[in-house]
Amino acid sequence: AQSVTQLDSQVPVFEEAPVELRCNYSSSVSVYLFWYVQYPNQGLQLLLKYLSGSTLVKGINGFEAEFNKSQTSFHLRKPSVHISDTAEYFCAVSLTSFGGSQGNLIFGKGTKLSVKP
Amino acid sequence: EAQVTQNPRYLITVTGKKLTVTCSQNMNHEYMSWYRQDPGLGLRQIYYSMNVEVTDKGDVPEGYKVSRKEKRNFPLILESPSPNQTSLYFCASISAGHSNGYTFGSGTRLTVV
Numbered sequence: 001a002q003s004v005t006q007l008d009s010q011v012p013v014f015e016e017a018p019v020e021l022r023c024n025y026s027s028s029v030s031v032y033l034f035w036y037v038q039y040p041n042q043g044l045q046l047l048l049k050y051l052s053g054s055t056l057v058k059g060i061n062g063f064e065a066e067f068n069k070s071q072t073s074f075h076l077r078k079p080s081v082h083i084s085d086t087a088e089y090f091c092a093v094s095l096t097s098f099g100g101s102q103g104n105l106i107f108g109k110g111t112k113l114s115v116k117p
Numbered sequence: 118e119a120q121v122t123q124n125p126r127y128l129i130t131v132t133g134k135k136l137t138v139t140c141s142q143n144m145n146h147e148y149m150s151w152y153r154q155d156p157g158l159g160l161r162q163i164y165y166s167m168n169v170e171v172t173d174k175g176d177v178p179e180g181y182k183v184s185r186k187e188k189r190n191f192p193l194i195l196e197s198p199s200p201n202q203t204s205l206y207f208c209a210s211i212s213a214g215h216s217n218g219y220t221f222g223s224g225t226r227l228t229v230v
Contacts, residue, residue, distance in 0.1 A: 009157075034218050043207060043223040044160075090159060104150065104175065105209075105219055109159040 002027040002093050006108035014116050015083055021076040021111045023091030031093040033074045034105065035065055038088045047089070050074065051096075061085070086115045119144045123208050123222035130198055130229055138193045138225045140208030147212065149191040150175070150219075151183065154205040163206075166191055198229040 007022040025031065035047040048059025055067040065076045074091060091108040121142045130136050142149065150165040162175030166185040180202055182194040191210075195202060208222040 032218075036221075044221040046218045046220075049218050104162050104165065105160075107152075107159040107161075109157060 002031060002095070002106045004091050004093055004106055004108035006089075006091055006111050008111050009109065010112045010114065012114045012116060013081055016080050018079050019077065019081050019085075019113065021089050021091075021113065023074045023076065023108060025072050025074065025091070025093050027072075027093065027095075030096040032096055033065075033067060034092040034094070035059065035063070035074070035076050036090045036092060037061075038090065038110075040087070044090065047076070081113070081115045083115050083117060085113060088112050119220065121208055121210055121220050121222040123206075123225050126223060126225060128225060128227050130227070132199055132229055133197050136195050136198060136227075138195075138206060138208075138227070140191045140193065140222060141189050142191075142208075142210040142220070143189065144210060144212070144220065145188065146210035146220075147188070149185070149208065149210045151181070151191070151193050152207045152209065153177065154207060154224075160207065163193070195227075198227075200229050203227060203229050 003026045005024045013019045033050040036044040037047050038044050047063050048057045050057045050067045058064045063078050067074050088110045090110050092105045094105050124139045147168045151163040152160040154160045161177045163181050164175055164183040166172045169185055169188050172183050172185055185191055206225045209219040211219045
């Protein structure tokens with residue numbers, strides 16, 4: 001079975017500072033990896049995804065993530081955050097073979113990023 | 118615009134009164150899924166459907182039903198809602214090719230009193 005651990009439930013940071021949101025996963029087979037963002041009172045929006053190829057993935061709004069297979073991690077980073085980045089961020093995995101519950105996204109419990117002026 | 122549409126956005130109901138949350142996608146996706154989001158628990162899958170007339174239970178199916186009579190629609194049915202079903206619900210869809218990730222609806226906030 002797959003699982004996702006987001007190591008920080010809350011991350012406070014000052015505007016223009018760098019931020020890293022940590023995500024570790026557990027799986028005995030290949031997975032796809034995703035980061036989603038949820039702004040207050042809104043749905044989930046895909047930030048970026050890793051399917052294969054380059055381990056450094058760039059997403060929307062200046063975010064990037066690095067897939068590290070040996071450490072089973074997929075940490076999300078941004079070099080300089082803005083007030084508008086305040087949101088909850090979810091890391092998720094799914095199996096690479098599609099079908100049945102293998103299409104299921106397994107989510108972490110989320111990290112609330114709070115950007116202060 | 119490619120999207121997943123859920124209705125209603127907000128719903129307050131009483132215990133035991135049957136309700137349906139609708140979900141529709143316009144991307145011709147084969148796979149659709151329902152999740153519930155609860156504080157500190159992240160998102161958990163309730164039911165999923167691989168195609169028309171093919172549905173199966175996810176991780177937390179108790180108290181819910183679904184149907185998939187048409188490819189675009191995947192309603193979530195609560196036959197007898199209880200207060201522990203108070204939650205934020207999301208519908209999502211994905212193509213069988215899987216490469217673009219899931220598209221989520223805007224969510225339905227359900228309160229059962």
